[in-house]
Amino acid sequence: MKEEYQYKHREVEKNPAKEFRLGEGRISGYLSVTLGVLSVLAVLAYLYPSYLTTTELRKAYDAAQLQHVLKYGMYASLLFGFLTFVLNRAIYKKYGLLGIGLTLVAFAFGGYSIPVGPVEPRELSLGVDWLILAFLGSAIIFMTLEKLFPKYRDQLILRPAWDVDLFYFCFNHLAISAILIFANYHASHFDWAISPAVQSSIQSMPVLLQVVLIVLCADFVLYWEHRAYHEIKTLWPIHAVHHSIEDLDWLAGSRGHFVQVFSERAMVMIPLYLLGADEAALNIYVTFAALQAVLIHCNLSIPFGPLKYLLVTPQFHHWHHSSEKPAIDTNYSAHTVIFDRMFGTYHLPGDHWPADYGTTVPLPRTVLGQTLYPITANRERWKEI
Numbered sequence: 344m345k346e347e348y349q350y351k352h353r354e355v356e357k358n359p360a361k362e363f364r365l366g367e368g369r370i371s372g373y374l375s376v377t378l379g380v381l382s383v384l385a386v387l388a389y390l391y392p393s394y395l396t397t398t399e400l401r402k403a404y405d406a407a408q409l410q411h412v413l414k415y416g417m418y419a420s421l422l423f424g425f426l427t428f429v430l431n432r433a434i435y436k437k438y439g440l441l442g443i444g445l446t447l448v449a450f451a452f453g454g455y456s457i458p459v460g461p462v463e464p465r466e467l468s469l470g471v472d473w474l475i476l477a478f479l480g481s482a483i484i485f486m487t488l489e490k491l492f493p494k495y496r497d498q499l500i501l502r503p504a505w506d507v508d509l510f511y512f513c514f515n516h517l518a519i520s521a522i523l524i525f526a527n528y529h530a531s532h533f534d535w536a537i538s539p540a541v542q543s544s545i546q547s548m549p550v551l552l553q554v555v556l557i558v559l560c561a562d563f564v565l566y567w568e569h570r571a572y573h574e575i576k577t578l579w580p581i582h583a584v585h586h587s588i589e590d591l592d593w594l595a596g597s598r599g600h601f602v603q604v605f606s607e608r609a610m611v612m613i614p615l616y617l618l619g620a621d622e623a624a625l626n627i628y629v630t631f632a633a634l635q636a637v638l639i640h641c642n643l644s645i646p647f648g649p650l651k652y653l654l655v656t657p658q659f660h661h662w663h664h665s666s667e668k669p670a671i672d673t674n675y676s677a678h679t680v681i682f683d684r685m686f687g688t689y690h691l692p693g694d695h696w697p698a699d700y701g702t703t704v705p706l707p708r709t710v711l712g713q714t715l716y717p718i719t720a721n722r723e724r725w726k727e728i
Contacts, residue, residue, distance in 0.1 A: 348669050351698040357497040368430035368439070371423040375442025378420035381475050382449035385413050388471040389457040395471040397520055398464045404476070406459045414455040420446040470519035477516050481637055485593035494644040494657070494696065502590040510710050512597035515604055522608050529609035530616035542619030553624035554631070560614035561628070562678040568610045569675040570688070572603065580720035584713045587706040591661060596640035600717065635678065640664075651691070654679055662690050665697035 363370050388395040389406070420442050427439025486500070515522075545553060572582035584600040599607075615625060639660035647656045655676055663674035673690035676683050683689040707713050 348667075350667075350692060350695040353495065353696065353698045355495040355497045358499060361499050361501060363500060366430060368427045368435035371426040371430065372435040372438025372442065375420050375423035375427060376438050376445065377442075378416050378423065379442040379445030379449070381479070382413065382417045382420060382446050383452070384471050385409075385416075385475055386449045386452045386454060386457065388475070389459070390452065392462040393465050393468065395469050396462065397468060397470045397473055398462075399523070400470070400473050400476075400519075401462065404472075410455045410457075410459070417446050417449055417454060466520070466524060468520050469517045471517065473519050474513060474516035477633075478512070481593055485637055485641055488645075489592060489642045492643055492645050494642050498590060498592065498642050500592075502592065504588070504590070504708065505594060507708070507710055507713075508588070508594045508598045511599060512594060514601070515597055515599070518601075518604075522605055525605050526608040526612040530612040533613055533617060536617055537619070538617075541617075545618050545620055550621060550624050550627070553618075553620040554627045557615065557618060557620055557624060557628045558631070558678050559681070560618060561611050561632070562676055563682060564610050564614050565607070565677040566675050566682040566686075568607060569677070573672050573675070576724065577721055580717040583702050583704075583706060583720070584716060586664060586702050587713065588664065589701040591640050591664060591700060592642045593637050593640065596636055600714065602717070632678065652680065658696060659691055661697050661700075662692075664700050666699045666701050666703050667697060670697060671703075 363373075389410070392401075392406075424439040424443035424446070427436055427442075545556065548556070569582075572578045581600045581602050585598055585603065588595045588598055615628075620628075635655065639655050639657050641657050643657045645657070647654075647658075650656065651659060655674075655678055659674055659680060662670045665671075669692070670690050673688045674680075674683055675688055680689060680691075706716055
């Protein structure tokens with residue numbers, strides 16, 4: 344008789360020395376540096392928009408209006424920098440000094456007064472604008488939610504390996520143009536499968552119905568692509584990089600080997616390309632997918648009610664990241680739980696959450712080590728064959 348698995352509670356050790364507390368100067372120092380870095384990046388993007396901004400994203404925002412946001416951000420960086428000097432911990436004053444210095448560099452390059460004009464489009468550019476907007480939006484929305492409704496209250500904001508995941512976050516957003524070029528090139532090979540009649544029928548549907556269809560088709564493709572990364576031994580070391588995360592939060596979902604990042608975007612582009620849905624429906628889907636991808640990795644205790652039996656939620660996806668035996672190779676879906684239920688890979692044991700995260704075999708801790716891991720892991724496996 345099969346023994347019933349005994350679920351345990353996850354223990355997160357409290358670390359007062361690394362917590363953010365009001366009145367120390369640490370919060371203001373980190374805010375000053377963060378805003379200082381973003382200010383320098385934003386100013387450079389205004390100076391060299393053809394090279395440092397993305398053509399697709401520029402259509403969605405008013406560059407002149409965002410200069411007002413940049414202005415307030417620069418002055419806020421100075422304010423937080425000076426506040427660090429007022430507060431009582433000398434150790435954090437260097438962050439205030441660095442933040443002020445970065446902001447003064449941004450002012451020296453032109454600050455928020457750089458003229459905004461036509462931009463010569465380039466096929467390949469760095470998505471600095473995408474990085475800035477995504478970081479600010481994600482940090483403000485999801486860090487606030489994690490502080491208001493934490494699943495693990497003692498988990499640190501700067502938890503172990505946060506800097507590694509920040510690198511992946513920056514890479515994924517800066518490389519957006521290259522990712523889109525590759526994805527579009529890949530999708531173009533399916534011209535033979537396009538049906539004008541099908542696309543016309545889809546475009547005649549209400550926009551929200553088009554969105555539902557896109558979600559289901561994209562989810563079907565992502566389910567099988569995700570499952571292949573788990574079940575094909577040669578591919579698993581690539582995906583293992585994403586699973587090496589041991590503390591989930593809003594930033595954790597960014598960790599992923601560049602091979603998987605490019606292939607995943609290319610695969611999901613196929614159903615979007617073939618369906619030919621309206622631009623409005625595509626924009627809604629892209630926004631939904633981007634927000635959900637961050638949300639499901641969050642340190643959140645929001646129950647989501649009946650929605651958790653339809654959509655992928657943090658609890659469902661956290662189980663996918665668990666290293667506990669019943670959860671291994673389950674919960675592959677990206678948007679809905681339909682295909683996991685349909686194909687027998689669904690795992691959501693009541694109100695339980697995972698006690699352990701990560702891979703059963705430890706991976707390198709550095710970005711370089713993780714990038715090379717698929718080569719080294721497969722080389723060792725082939726030696727054993």
